Amino acid sequence: MTLLDAVIFLPLAAFLIILALPKENFELIRRFSLGASVVTFVASLGLIGPYWFRNPGKFVFDTDLPWIASPPIHYHVAIDGISLWLVILSTLLTPICVLVSWRYIDKYVKQFFAFLLLLEFGLVGVFCALDFFLFYVFWEVSLVPMYFLIGIWGHERRIYSAVKFFLYTMTGSVLMLVGIIYLYNQSGTFDYPRILAGLQSGSIALSSQAQLLLFLAFFAAFAIKVPLFPLHTWLPDAHVEAPTAGSVMLASVMLKMGTYGLLRYCVPMFPAAARDCAGWIVTLAIIGIIYGALVAMVQPDLKKLVAYSSVSHLGFVVLGIASMNVQGVQGAVYQMLNHGVSTGGLFLLVGMLSDRRHTRLIEQFGGLKKVTPHLVAAFLLVTLSSIGLPGLNGFVGEFLILLGSFRSDVLGPRMTAFAATGVILSATYMLWMFQRVNYGVVTHEENRNLPDLDRREWTVIVPIIAMTVVMGVLPNLFLKPMAPSVDRVLSLIHREGSVRAEVRQRSGAGR
Amino acid sequence: MTALIFFIFAGLAVFCGINLVVQTHPIASALSLIGVMASLAILYLQLGGEFIAAAQMIVYAGAIMVLFVFVIMLLNAGAEGPSREGSRFAKYMGIVLLAAFLGLISFIIQAMLPASEGVVFGSFQGGTAAEVGRKLFTFYLLPFEVTSVLILIAIVGAIVLARKEL
Amino acid sequence: MQNAVPISWYLILSAILFGLGVAGFIYRRNIITVFMSIELMLNAVNLTFISFSYKLRQVDGHIFSFFVMVVAAAEAAVGLAIILTVFKNRETLMIDDISSMKY
């Protein structure tokens, strides 16, 4: 029983306890969920320890217990410098989501918070699991509560969106399931490190065609989750219809399951196939970046705009991963966190606005700066972080990713230039939106007396703001612990001789 | 002689079978079925099935068919009316499928037994009541007991479904 | 015996009768006749058993057809009871009328 186990199972325990709480006592339920999630968060901070002090680069907090005897399925969890931050991101955002739902959720309160904690359990689990079977279980476990969060507490078209979300992601994940089973049949184990070692040593021999198909099976699941163009259309719907907490968890953490999967499983296991497909992946990612930005620009709905911006931002992450060098990958991981913080923050703020006005249409706002200055100030900061202003978090990620892709042999300068236009476009749509919402005169009477941030909302937004600044100014706090792990992943990716020598030299210079 | 008997009764059986299918009144069909059964009983006898031929007449034709006729009478079932919209699929596909099915089975039977021996009356005499009884109560004891349960179920079922009160 | 009938002819006869049973099932519209078609099919099977029994010089086939008869009797009891309840509910024995549940 390590600290990690505690972090994984605390939310589950809290979930079960909430189920036992009396359903009329809203305040108790809220307080309990808050307490539980905060405790989880604090516990998860302890996970940084080994990375900060010794920085082994390999998996720590390793727990490997047999779960199902035959086939040999283990409860095998551990984290490295990459998953560490994603775990912390999940645990950080959960209490925030609890807080933001405090008053907004007024029916089925108990179930809401229960689902939220169950979701946390699933998400944390996904990032820690090292057994494919376990991974898949967590993967799907996280799906169900989100489905309910959207479907029960969402807005008008919630059902369509919830079902779309569910089916879309499930389609991908079942293909991954086939891949997992196939891999098991070849290797006789579900243990990720062992499979990896087998693939590396050649003791699990796969034809290149099999590798390609397996890669695609895994890729399908992850690409839908990311989501990569053109598999993204579930995302705007789900985001728009979800309650604020749902949108936040979805955008901030759930999408990262896809990119995390790519980085952890897809590419390191089948580097050759990944390299073969890299051109396509990169093309899709770049299309996603530009396309998402352009479509975001013309959205009339705030949440939809943010949702499409996620498509764009996640395109950057995929780009970073596909560049397969140290800057690209570090940037990708960093951008995952950034996007979690910034887009999470945006959804929180948009949620606060729509709580006040019960609409998310941009044209229904305008002139808020005079009415709710604090909220708008926070909004501005988060917007700036989202468009990658240097000094705030978004910049570091985008910089590293683009740098990585620039230096990568897969992408190179020309592709990178295309991708970098996304930076221009992001400024365009975000600032335009910001202007329409906050500047000008108040055009709708209803907006004239909106309340500014209250104490609870301050509590929600301050951590986000703090994170944007800290991550922008001191990125090394985060980069340093992840660096050895990223190096490990990269050494896996570049393990075969198929990499052209000059390329290796070039990326070696940067390492 | 054997061949003659075969042809007569096989022909009768097929005729009655066709009649069963063609007749629109259930009583006519029932009587045709009894005809088939009787013809088959003769053929059974020819193949050495003394016991089974008797059982065919007593149990099948005698008991089961009487039940049928009884129900037909009870329900006062008349001739089928003019054809109403039924299953067009069944109507058109049926005959094709049937032909295919028959052809297949016959082909397979021919292929299976290319040079089968001729049937000689009396060359197999294992079908006597004694033989049947001996085997039935030793080797086939369990199935025999099982059928008792089967019949019990049939009784219970029939009662449950058909009893008056409730 | 030159003019003896080969055993396969018996089998083909049974196949024809089986086919006629199937035809009756598909083409007859009165439920009772349809049910009788099933009996015809069972008879055809019985003939197959007996024929094989002759060929194998075994009594087992006879016993099988005896069991088939028992089964047929049981089926008849239950089946006719079901037909009775259907008739009570609908006052019809036309099989095409019994199709309220579909799709």
Added chain:
Amino acid sequence: MNLWLIPILPLLGFLINGLFGRRLSKTMVSLFAVGSVALSFAWAVKTLFGLGALESKYVEHYFTWIQSGALSISVDFAVDRLTAVMLMVVTGVGLLIHIYSIGYMAEEDGYYRFFSYLNLFMFFMLVLVLAQNFLVLFVGWEGVGLCSYLLIGYYLLEQFATDAGNKAFIVNRIGDFGFSLAIFLIVRQFGSLDFSKVFDAAKGMPAEHSAGILTAVSLLLLVGATGKSAQIPLYVWLPDAMAGPTPVSALIHAATMVTAGVYMMARSAALFTNAPIAMDTVAIIGLATAFFAATIGLAQTDIKKVFAYSTVSQLGYMFLGAGVGAFSAGIFHLMTHAFFKALLFLGAGAVIHGLHGEQDLRQMGGLFKHMRITAITLLFASLAISGFPFTSGFFSKDAILVAAYAHAPWMYWIGVLTAGMTAFYVFRAWFLAFTGEYRGHAHPHESPLVMTGPLMLLALLSLGGGFINVPHWLEPMFAEKAENQALAWLSAGVGVAGIAIAYVFYVAVPGLADSFAKSMSGLYKLIYNKYFVDEVYSAAVVQPVVKGSRFFLWRGVDAGLIDGIVNGIGTRSRGIGGVLRLLQSGNIRSYAAWVVLGSVVVLLAIGFAGGAR
């Protein structure tokens, strides 16, 4: 020497005012805002004195910012002679403008907001100036852009102000796009972003290797510089940026931020000088911008717009200077421009302030008697920008023009022509505002001392700033030459001629200007409407992108195609289901037929599989 104090002080001012300003009195806000900049200025002065002659670069290392693989980017500040000039300009002019703003902004609400943004700007500008590597420079670069955005949109009730802010930011982003690609290229080539390392490596490169890569880097950097310094084709944001409060125009859009491009090119001189093609491009862009902006300036009626186009034009000069290799002249002009252009704007601000917000020259006139200090200080600034002998502009502009002549004489001639136009339109503005009869309806009054004080100080600098021999000071950094007294006098003469023509048009023979404009109405309209560049951009880029995104990408591809396919699979499979369920006809006979069909198929298939055994 704690260089970090220089930018951090304004940042503190920003934090205090930004977080608590709402609750502080205006006095306190001004105290923190101006005080922090004053301290920063003082600390800068003290530091520079402490560092003395700055024979070599002085570097302070603080912490590693980004460490990724072998690439390590640290937050370092450095001072060399170039930085020293910039530091003084930024903190000095910045301080004056802060003081001025106390008066100018006194009536505005959101006072604290203004000062906090201004302080934030100072912070980023100083970071930009002090940066010792490209990325930190980039931080400052984007940061000042942000502040520019915020301050342009300061009057946030006005649609055009916030539009202008967006435009500024986005156009700058286009420039930054190039800049960031340049940074990537530098990393790829040199493995570092540290100025010393990169420039040493660049200098050490054999020419045949260096030309291509350095040209590429330089051109990309140039893209960034054109964005920030409002050069063709990205100048369009600057005139609109005048929507911000006037002190902002003075500080950001005249004196400091817009010159960042020039500074950056001067900083990267080691790259540019080895890339002749890039240098020529810089010069041509600068020259073209100078000329075209000047022509536009001829016909503007908004006093701030006139000065805005003049800023664009003057920045063109600086580019020209850089492009012909006269970096020190460029920086020199940068400094003098900071003085006189800040003064022009502040003076214009004083006029606007005195007229309660009126900016249209046609609504002014005869203001000399109402606001003498403003008029006189503005006159000095106008002289300086016109290159009137022995004013600051005379020295710096001529340094550039002389260098241009040495590079290519035709550049010189265009430059001189532009100088004439500059003199003309600046004095046109001055005459229209201060001479003749008052045409407006407000009650003009002179500004308080807190505003006129800075004006007077800047007037002094505009007049005497030319005697600060910046080129000499920068000599160790940029090897330079080119002295030609005759040419200098010639261009000064053209300037004086421009002033004279303006006098004729607007004072001596009133009405001449109008008839002249009428006689050339086509050209006039073209110029008055700034060559319709904004319209062309809008029609060629903005509208297609927005409309295309809305109707093609969003409605078409996203909702139509992709979701169409997805939902299509859904409805189709439901449709298939709907068709297949019809097989379930409810009819027993049909079911039986299916069973038979199945049997036949099974038998046939098994027959085939078994090879008809």
Added chain:
Amino acid sequence: MTGSFNAIVPMACVTAAALAAMVAEAFREPGERLPIAGLGFIGLIGAAISAVLLWNHDVRSFGVVAADNFGLFVTLVLVVVGLLSIAISGPTIERERLPEGEYYALMLFAIAGMMLMATATDLLIIFLALEILSLAVYVLTGIRRASRRGTEAALKYFLLGAFSSAFFLYGVAFVYGLTGSTRLDRIETIASQPGSALPLVAIGLLLVGFSFKVSAVPFHMWTPDAYEGAPPAVTGFMSTGVKAAAFAAFARVFMTALAPLRDDWSSVLWVVAAATMILGTVVGVSQSSVKRMLAYSSIAHGGYLLLALLSANDVARGAILFYLLTYAITNLGAFGVIAVLETTERANDTVRDYAGLWSARPALAALMTIFLLSLGGFPPMAGFIAKWYVFSAAIKAGYPGLAIIGVLTSVVSVFFYLRIVVMMYMRDDGTPAVFPPVPALAGAALSISAILIFYLGILPTRVLTWAAASLITRF
């Protein structure tokens, strides 16, 4: 040839219970309430105990009944089916005023028949067992005599069942003719001789007969109608029990006796399995009656089982057994919820009727969700492990294509399971539906099912080990 009687003890227990139920009913005073269901429980538990005692002993009786682990596992599954079915039958019997004694007796007889079918190693016994369970289930289907749909369902089921039995029997006849025996061991011996002349027509006809009972496409036509018309408890019973028994026999025949001829039947079964999975899910999507929808889902699940059967490797055997167990629990749970919700006034059978169930009966809605998600194959529910096991078998056997069809159809199937979930949780408008109270016994059964689903989903090792150990004995 009699040998030990032990192998038939489990079914004897159940038969005895059935007889006891009949006797009890016969001696019941009008209006008196007797715990007849309790008799059923006793009999079933007796069967379970005897099955457990027989575990690993590989006893056989009469040469035709083999109490090997495979059969015993199915027996235990059938015990579970029986217990749950009886438990959820209460509301229907009560409401429809059905003859309690006969109802339970028939159900127990059917279970006995199923057990016999699962353990039989002789085609004749399989046929007789098939008839036993079929006859009982026909009657149960039509036991609501006054219901038009119930009787129609019974008629359809009966006629088609008898029709397909004839096909099956015809197949048995051919097998007999060619091997001189109906015993599986004998058949296998002959089948494995090189150039064996075992008639393909026999295989085909047996396949048709079994396919009908497991409602594989295109022999599935009776299923939706019969499931819709029968009382929900009976539907649950037949969708699980009949399926389990039929699959056990199907597997026993095809995985042992006809295994040597695998090449001949595997391609047909491939197509049948694919068609079954696809049709079951695709048509299920367009249903509005919950029972009908679950009928199609049950067809699809049959497809997954066929996939395991087709794979015919050691994984597949365990997979079939585990799948049968989880499917039995899950599906009975779902039908239990339906049974509980039915009222005399309202069938509450359309998807729309489930609107607002969550606010009215949250526990019931939660249970239904668990059942549906398990049917959809979601971790950590048992259905996931089961599906995973099946696909695992398929991939191992070299049928990745079918496995992909399987996973994709399971996605589609999730769509229609979700429709119910959507209704229960997300549609809260409209008039509040009237839902009857939940009887204690049924409620307990449903809760236990849910717990079992989680148990099998989270800690499946023990049961998986049993299932994996249940090899079909070679004779």
